[in-house]
Amino acid sequence: MQRFIALAAVLMASSWATAGPLPPMDAASFTATASDLLIVKCLDPNTSKGAKVQRGVLVEVDIVSVLKGNLKTGKTTLITMPHPMEAGKNYMVAVFHTIPQQPAYQERSEQAFTEIPGTFDLKSLEGKTPAEQAQMIFDARRKRVDAMILKLQKEKKVLEATLPKTN
8 A cells, every 4th residue: 555645835724834934954953853854766746647636746756765753665655845856866855744633744844855966875874863864965965056056157158148239
């Protein structure tokens, strides 16, 4: 039987909805605050197929590793928004709140879906604490983002040369 985990970026109407989104935080605070911390591989970024999903997109993933929490590895479905995922890519996913009486979770952080670069060796996480693992993933992603920014800046400079000359 396939498990179902709902991760939504928009707060639902409940007693904890007034808490609001979590600000960006350091890796130690991030892992201490998360109830579950997972490494997932996106299998299908939009499995909704006509299903009624309020404020989200159904995403099929394979939980590759559990860095923190009681969830088990294997295929499951997430509700994710506004964090788009791509098939074949790995992500670190943090869960910050369990919704009572539901096999569902509420995600309230921009860091909750962090893409893991394809060159990152997941085996390098072995033997590390969850905070150390999260820090390694954040560092690898930041390095990848820096490289993407440099590439885009170069492209922008080339494209700016195409602007019409003004007198």
